[in-house]
Amino acid sequence: MEILQQKGRVHVPICCLLVFLIQFSNLYFLSFADDYYINCGSDANVNLTTGQNFVGDSNSGSSFSKSDAITYMNQLPASVSPLYQTARASSDPFYYQFKITIGTYLVRLHFLAFSSTSSNLSSAVFDVLDSTKFKLLNNFTAKNSTSSPLIKEFFIRIDSTGSFRLYFTPRTSSLAFVNAIEFFAIPSDFTNFIPEDYTGNFPLQTIYRVNVGGPSQNDTLWRSWETDDTYLPDPNSAKDSNKGTLNRNYVGEIDGLVASNASVAPDWVYQTAKVMNITASRPANSSSITWSFRVSGNARHIVRAHFCDIVGQPYNVVFNLYSNGNLRKEIGSSNNTISGLSALPFYYDFMVSPSESELINISIRPNLEDATDLNAFLNGLEILEIMEGVASIPNVKESKKNMVALVVGSVLGGLSLICILVAGFVFCSRHRKVEKQVEIADWSPMLENGGSSYSRGTERTITVSPMNLMNLGLKIPFAEIQSATNKFDTKLMIGKGGFGNVYRGTLLNGTKVAVKRAYKRDEHGSGSGQGRPEFQTEIMVLSKIRHRHLVSLIGYCDERSEMILVYEFMEKGTLRDHLYDSNLPRLTWKQRLEICTGAARGLHYLHTGAAGGIIHRDVKSTNILLDENHVAKVADFGLSRSGPLDETHVSTNVKGTFGYLDPEYMMSEQLTEKSDVYSFGVVLLEVLCGRPAIDPTLPREQMNLAEWGMLCKKKGLLEQIVDSPLKNQINPSSLRKFSDTVEKCLQEDASDRPTMADVLWDLEYALQLQQTTTLKEAHEDSTTIDASSAAYRLPVVQRFPSLGSTINGDDMRDDELDTTENEIFSELKIGDAR
Incomplete structure (x- = not known):
């Protein structure tokens, strides 16, 4: 192998190629995080009709600590998916660990409390927290009377690259379990919840996601939208409206309202709406529509309201949006910035402070001063709880067996190629040492190893007091x-x-x-x-x-x-x-x-x-x-x-x-x-x-x-x-x-x-x-x-x-x-x- 020297450096052509490939693989891991759909407590895969393929946790690319794989002891009812036939459970704290990059992640945790020969999951009471110490679930039990699974959905912003853990911590004399986990990165605009009075980087839990004026259904990102009818205290105050075509040509913000795209909400959310049911006994000038949602009274919430003007002719509806009686926003403002944009989907985010009533009431009412068409409409609602509770990371018993290895070889096509690359790199390193003696500078003493968001190799240290x-x-x-x-x-x-x-x-x-x-x-x-x-x-x-x-x-x-x-x-x-916070003036x-x-x-x-x-x-x-x-x-x-x-x-x-x-x-x-x-x-x-x-x-x-x-x-x-x-x-x-x-x-x-x-x-x-x-x-x-x-x-x-x-x-x-x-x-x- 010909050795080339340039600028006092040693270059080995084949090794250079190997180094390039290793750099390429590193870039892949910098830029992509795996999407995890995990069938917990099982080696089998489960394909759902929604298109998700849940992989047995031993083969999922994640790793988990010591815990038990348990199986439903009776024949599974036909109405329940095989995904909920197994679970991972323990009376001690355990975790799942994921390889991640910087970004926003959607996390769904699936629970169905069943009985097995070793455990009765109906008695489980536990907490779930992430590796940043935020509590996602507190004193949680999955026991319910419907025998249907409970699905908890969270949005978590991760600001560092490496590994991320979800801890399942049982309460005293109880156990913790999980049937399935979804953990995947999502586009930034999907969860760009930025109300002016919201600060912090807390996880958000989806409490309600409502398709106003339309049926319950799931979208292509497996978000579940439910119908709004059950949340109307006065069903006679509103009626359904629909339209076939949307205008998605506009991108940006108008008067504080953000133009929506398909990742924020699907077309069918904006193609249906609730509008005012105006009758002789319900004149528009004295009517409103209110939706009522029960929430935690000691938590802050973010509300996202979805609008699309499929109502007004000629699109001159102007109305006010309220939460718990407080004016939040004028929709379709009098300066005509929104009026005239036919069938444009947009949304508005705001924060609601804790309330002793444990209710969030969302109301819409015509603006009697500015509107020429006295009406009001709403297409969708999302309510997310800000998870501000924190807890200490639990002591976890690691499994004596080898942990399930992270799948790090996918980018290069297999373990054999990785071995070749590593061997090549080692060869290059040794060859370089033969050709040129590398001296280590006499640096001032450092303390113990550590302190980084990325670490590799062994660092020489000097022990000092x-x-x-x-x-x-x-x-x-x-x-x-x-x-x-x-x-x-x-x-x-x-x-x-x-x-x-x-x-x-x-x-x-x-x-x-x-x-x-x-x-x-x-x-x-x-x-x-x-x-x-x-x-x-x-x-x-x-x-x-x-x-x-x-x-x-x-x-x-x-x-x-x-x-x-x-x-x-x-x-x-x-x-x-x-550089990135839209609430701050641009430099x-x-x-x-x-x-x-x-x-x-x-x-x-x-x-x-x-x-x-x-x-x-x-x-x-x-x-x-x-x-x-x-x-x-x-x-x-x-x-x-x-x-x-x-x-x-x-x-x-x-x-x-x-x-x-x-x-x-x-x-x-x-x-x-x-x-x-x-x-x-x-x-x-x-x-x-x-x-x-x-x-x-x-x-x-x-x-x-x-x-x-x-x-x-x-x-x-x-x-x-x-x-x-x-x-x-x-x-x-x-x-x-x-x-x-x-x-x-x-x-x-x-x-x-x-x-x-x-x-x-x-x-x-x-x-x-x-x-x-x-x-x-x-x-x-x-x-x-x-x-x-x-x-x-x-x-x-x-x-x-x-x-x-x-x-x-x-x-x-x-x-x-x-x-x-x-x-x-x-x-x-x-x-x-x-």
Whole structure:
């Protein structure tokens, strides 16, 4: 086999092909999660008439902990599906585990309480919670008088890639069971429940899904829609209406009403409706229609109301929507934005607070002032409960037998090919070691292994005393933190991640802070062993650095086995929030450039200014925070590695977040500061395109943003995927410079990527180009200033030395960095712009 050497690296052609295939398989797992339809407690498959194929759990691709497979002891009634003939049950807690990617998942749990030779499931009382500690079912029993299955449906937003568990925890002296599980990713617009007053990322349980004016039936996503007749206290107040054809040509939002599509609700929901039953004894000006639903009185609910104007002639019906007597929305507004759009399906989401009456009453009533056709209509209703209950992850007895392996070989066509790939990769690694001795840098001590959303391999560690690493001057008593957060009130929770929940708080001295409290972990809990190293690393890093573009650590607490970090409060939240949250104002291109430049300054300081140099290792849009003035600050240093960056690399366990990980680092396990540069390049592309780094709902070639963006760049089509609000804002020269910077950051070979100092220089230049355009436009109509004068032309800029070569990294302070940049950019001669 011919060995080629280039740029001091060893290349083995066949091995390169194998590495490419392994990377391809990794991309598949990054982008796709399996769809799971599991026949629990059985090896047999069950095909339903609805089209679902439930696979025996031993062959499903999921894994489960120690539990019993039980079978219906009598002959199954003909009316009951074979799916409910078996179950998995235990008197101890057990779980099912799934391989997942980031996204929204629909989870359906199927229960039918039957008796077997070993168990009577009618006596089962148990809880169900997910691996983020949210309770999906509390004190649940499946016993019912109809002998029909109970199906519980949930929507769960998952913000990390890896594994996800559903825990079934029996109450004392009872047992837990489940007959079947559906667990699959769904399009984001399917559950885009975003009422203005709703915050948080709690699971949602479907309580009601009603086809108003139509029959009960299931749609192609196996959602069950029931008829509305049983929910009308006054059946004579309404009558059915229907229409054959819909107008689905409009996409977007009109006056707060969102145009629907087929994944939100099927056509037949909008082709039927309830309208007012107007008679001589029921005049329209004094009538209304009300639906009444019984709900949990101590929970918040989200209501989605579906509308389609199949009633008015000529479509000038204007009416009001109420919940429990409170006006929610005017439908078909007087400014005629909806009126005239014939048969357009749309929906409106809002939140209903807890009510002692345990009822949600939905009413529609004509708007007597604006309507020319006094009527009102409703096509569908969905009511979802916000599941805000939490519980500790139970201790689970693992099976002594081998756990059912996850099906990880499907993408490559079988286990044999995987073996070949692994063998090839091992061969390459050994061959590379023969040809070139790899030295491991003498990095400063790290603590125990752990702390990542992705991990592979074995990482060398040095054991040190945690107390030697702690800054005792930053310690804050647990009692003060409890007081600051009102005992960790869930109403003050502003975020959650792999380490723990984040709360807003105010210290005794009046300082507003963000408090990150680690999840309670044990030897059986998910992510066990990861919290303590992240906690200590964060304190180590942040206690020795200060910079205007790095989040400041206010203090920490390690009392009572707690791991709590207290930071300065960042008023505007994460960069990701401002890219995707439709409730927040969209950032202008100038704001985005300034945010990217600020983040680059922070990372540049980490690489060259902090003592010994620091590699962040988890650069992403959620780890860039914004203060009240939209000043960017880099956050979350739990995965950071510190040490001299003049070494070639350090061999280390791969950690970070899928979609942002440097592919060369993933394959070689050799970390350099250029890994941060790659991740930051993904963030830059995310800022430009306004979409996530990994989006499994998109076509395969578009799922990975870095690959898709670079493909569009090479084809000259990058402008076509720019975030739509920006398309008329960006100066072409600024876009060209910015996109060239992105391309350099995302080079596969780390040696071809720029330093963070070079990235910062390029971003400052892109900002200058954008500001120059603004200055020119401000004067282009002036009769006293020549718009074509040299003062307003785009500058021809000579390449200056990188910032890193003009600054002593060991002694650099924030003010010195800004001074140096000002000196360099003052030579651009562009007015007073920086």
